[in-house]
Amino acid sequence: MIPVVQPLAAPAGKGPGGFGAVFESAVNSVENTRQQSTEAVEKFLKGEGGELHTTVLATQKAELTFQLFLQARNKVVDAYQEIMRMQM
Numbered sequence: 001m002i003p004v005v006q007p008l009a010a011p012a013g014k015g016p017g018g019f020g021a022v023f024e025s026a027v028n029s030v031e032n033t034r035q036q037s038t039e040a041v042e043k044f045l046k047g048e049g050g051e052l053h054t055t056v057l058a059t060q061k062a063e064l065t066f067q068l069f070l071q072a073r074n075k076v077v078d079a080y081q082e083i084m085r086m087q088m
Helices: 018-046 052-085
Strands: none
Touching (some): 018 052
16 A cells, blocks of 8 residues: 555634644654654564565655655745745
């Protein structure tokens, strides 16, 4: 079974901190995936029932989640720079 990256949910409240909440949620999601990957690798290396294919899938999921986060961050930075270049 291939793991699926869940889309980020928009914060319930609208107002200041909306973007911050979404960003924090994204960072937490990436960190949780990395932690799960680390745990899978440790279990495999200790021989505690971790299977090779499960370990590889966990590390690939962590890598893809991180790459997706970086690409989204790059798009946000590019958009911000484009807005700052606009003449008022």
